[in-house]
Amino acid sequence: MKKVIGLLTAVGMMTAPLAQAETVTVSGSTSVAHVMEVLAERYQQSTGKNVEVQSTGSSAGIRAAKDGTSMIGMSSRNIKPNELTPKTQKIVIARDGIAAAVNKANPVSNLTQEQISKIYRGEIKNWKEVGGEARPIVVVTRENGSGTRGAFEDIMKLQRVVNGHKVTAIAATAQVGNGNGMIKTIVANNPYAIGYISLGSVDDSLRALSVNNVKPTDANIAAGDYQIARPFIALIDQDTPQNAKLFIDFIMSKDGQRIVAEEGYIRVQ
Known part of the structure; x- marks a missing residue:
C-alpha cells in the first residue's frame, strides 16, 4: 500500500509541473x-x-x-x-486612446493639450481659467510605474530633467489612483476632478473631453487626429x-x- 501511495505521489509531482506549463x-x-x-x-x-x-x-x-x-x-x-x-x-x-475625463456635472467639454499640461503641472488651478466654474481643479493621476501614466507624461510633455534624469512634472499635490477603476471612482464622485484613463475604460460614470476640439473616438485615433493615444x-x-x-x-x-x-x-x- 505504501508503494502505491508513493507511486501516486511521484506521478503527482511529475504531472504538476506539466499542468502548470500548460x-x-x-x-x-x-x-x-x-x-x-x-x-x-x-x-x-x-x-x-x-x-x-x-x-x-x-x-x-x-x-x-x-x-x-x-x-x-x-x-x-x-x-x-x-x-x-x-x-x-x-x-x-x-x-x-487616453481620455482626459471629468465629472458629468462639469460644464467643460473641450481643452487644448496645452491647457491639460498646465493643469497637471499646477499652472492652471481653477476651472474658471478654462471656461468652467470658479472652483479649484482637483487633479488626479495614476501611480508611478503605470503605463498609462508613462504614456500620458510622454505625450503631454509632463517630464523634466533633474541632474541628468527624467522626472515627472506632474504637480506633487495631485491625487494618485491605482488603476483605471480608482481614477473613475474619484472623478465620478468629485464634480471638480479631472483624471486620465484608457479610452476603452470610459463608461457613463464620467465624460471624456474633446482635446483640441477633437473627440476621442476610434476613427479619430486611427486617423491620427486625436493625439493622446x-x-x-x-x-x-x-x-x-x-x-x-x-x-x-x-x-x-x-x-x-x-x-x-x-x-x-x-x-x-
Whole structure:
C-alpha cells in the first residue's frame, strides 16, 4: 500500500509541473489587462487551454517578460531598449486612446493639450481659467510605474530633467489612483476632478473631453487626429513555450481582433 501511495505521489509531482506549463501566464499593464482578460476567457472557451492574467503594471510586465517569470508581458507605454533582451519580441496587439475625463456635472467639454499640461503641472488651478466654474481643479493621476501614466507624461510633455534624469512634472499635490477603476471612482464622485484613463475604460460614470476640439473616438485615433493615444504591447521571449505563442496567434487573428474592437479598442489588423 505504501508503494502505491508513493507511486501516486511521484506521478503527482511529475504531472504538476506539466499542468502548470500548460497554463499561459500573462502579467503587466492594468489597461491592457482589461481586454486581455476577455481575450483569455474567449480563448479558453474555444480551446480549453488555461490563460492566467495578472494586473501588475507595465513596468512589472516588461520585467516579467524579460526575466521569464511570465510567458507574456503587457505594456501600455513605449519600451526603452535597455528594458529588453535581444530575444524579446514586441507585438502591438491593439491601439488605445487616453481620455482626459471629468465629472458629468462639469460644464467643460473641450481643452487644448496645452491647457491639460498646465493643469497637471499646477499652472492652471481653477476651472474658471478654462471656461468652467470658479472652483479649484482637483487633479488626479495614476501611480508611478503605470503605463498609462508613462504614456500620458510622454505625450503631454509632463517630464523634466533633474541632474541628468527624467522626472515627472506632474504637480506633487495631485491625487494618485491605482488603476483605471480608482481614477473613475474619484472623478465620478468629485464634480471638480479631472483624471486620465484608457479610452476603452470610459463608461457613463464620467465624460471624456474633446482635446483640441477633437473627440476621442476610434476613427479619430486611427486617423491620427486625436493625439493622446498609445499602443498596447505584448512581450514574449523567442524561447517562450509554444502554447503562449498560440495564444498570441489567436489575439492577432480575425476573431481576436474582432474582440479587441468589441471591447472599445482599435484593431491593428
